[in-house]
Amino acid sequence: MRFGLFGTGPWARRIHGPALAAHPEAELVGVWGRRPEAAAELAAGLATRPYPDADALFADCDAVAIALPPDIQAPLAVRAARAGRHLLLDKPLGTTPAAAREVADAVAAAQVASVVFFTLRFTAVSSAWIERQAAAGGWLAGRAVWLSSVFGGAESPYAASAWRREKGALWDVGPHALSVLLPVLGDITGPDDGLRALAGPGDTVHLLLRHTSGAGSTVSVSHTMPPAASTVAAELHGVEGISTLPAREDNEVLPAYGRAVDALLATVETGEPHPCDVRFAARVTEILAAAEAALGR
CATH class of the missing domain: 3.40.50.720 (NAD(P)-binding Rossmann-like Domain)
Structure with a gap:
């Protein structure tokens, strides 16, 4: 092609x-x-x-x-x-x-x-994990965190990005967090009763979501964390116990x-x-x- x-x-x-x-x-x-x-x-x-x-x-x-x-x-x-x-x-x-x-x-x-x-959704280990959790079902709660230091002191090629500075982590890495939770827990029930948002320091944002499966989840995203506080993580709690997203490697992209x-x-x-x-x-x-x-x- x-x-x-x-x-x-x-x-x-x-x-x-x-x-x-x-x-x-x-x-x-x-x-x-x-x-x-x-x-x-x-x-x-x-x-x-x-x-x-x-x-x-x-x-x-x-x-x-x-x-x-x-x-x-x-x-x-x-x-x-x-x-x-x-x-x-x-x-x-x-x-x-x-x-x-x-x-x-x-x-x-x-x-x-x-x-x-x-x-x-295209990284081999994480995509396989998402598919397994979606197939298992029975999840009651979830959490997704993407905290980076793009604007928090790390040397990043994306620090000069004007649109990232304007829209912040919510729009840049929020999609990643949602792409993990939505396939497993379902869509959110609506912006009126299914979503709450809270601003934190810098461009940090915390979300509380209610999903169509009945599960609830939280999302935390930021580009203004110190380098030592940066992390990417997700976990699910339910009848299968606790399942944690495997750690990703930078060379997987x-x-x-x-x-x-x-x-x-x-x-x-x-x-x-x-x-x-x-x-x-x-x-x-x-x-x-x-x-x-x-x-x-």
């Missing part, structure tokens, strides 16, 4: 580009970016060509991989879907429910495939993106939607927007 890469930031350079270039069933035909000089530099490093125009790259590819801020990703994904291109997107899908729904509607109308890269490419290829071949498609991503955006509104109240 011929892929066009849209974006030239750290995520595109470190993950999307190398994974697409190395995938045996993908051909990286070109790179488009908002800064032509950055697109040219990245394309050269990936042994492909830069495109000065997004529509020209749409015309030359079968699928798009987007590594851009969500408010740029969403309208670009709509254009790609309407051009008949399959979508390999990043989370969050958008930062408003309307923008996310527009992507989902465009995908449905064009009947193209979509996969959204929720990292923990690149192969995880390769599995996301596999998932898109499988969806194209079989027509079966992937659990992490744009519909799931749009629901995550709705929950995050409801949490943001609850913080405002």
Whole structure:
């Protein structure tokens, strides 16, 4: 499948580009970016060509991989879907429910495939754990924590990200936490009675969720923790006892993106939607927007 890469930031350079270039069933035909000089530099490093125009790259590819801020990703994904291109997107899908729904509607109308890269759903160990817990059932309570030091003193390539500074950890790593809890405990029952939000220091946010299964869960996310306080964790409590998400390794992200490419290829071949498609991503955006509104109240 011929892929066009849209974006030239750290995520595109470190993950999307190398994974697409190395995938045996993908051909990286070109790179488009908002800064032509950055697109040219990245394309050269990936042994492909830069495109000065997004529509020209749409015309030359079968699928798009987007590594851009969500408010740029969403309208670009709509254009790609309407051009008949399959979508390999990043989370969050958008930062408003309307923008996310527009992507989902465009995908449905064009009947193209979509996969959204929720990292923990494509990392081998964590995705297997999530599937096992969903199959086991009987869970009464859950907890997901993603506390990072992107803005808390660590040296991070994402510290210069303007959209992350504006939207905070709720929108950047909140999707990861929800992607662990929702498949196991079910959707939340609604923003009015199924969600509470509390702001903490910096951009720290705590959520209390009620799920359709009857279980309750908590989510804590932050990008302003000191490096020594950073952690990624999740656990479930229920009739099976206590189950804890296995620890992840930093080197798992690149192969995880390769599995996301596999998932898109499988969806194209079989027509079966992937659990992490744009519909799931749009629901995550709705929950995050409801949490943001609850913080405002």
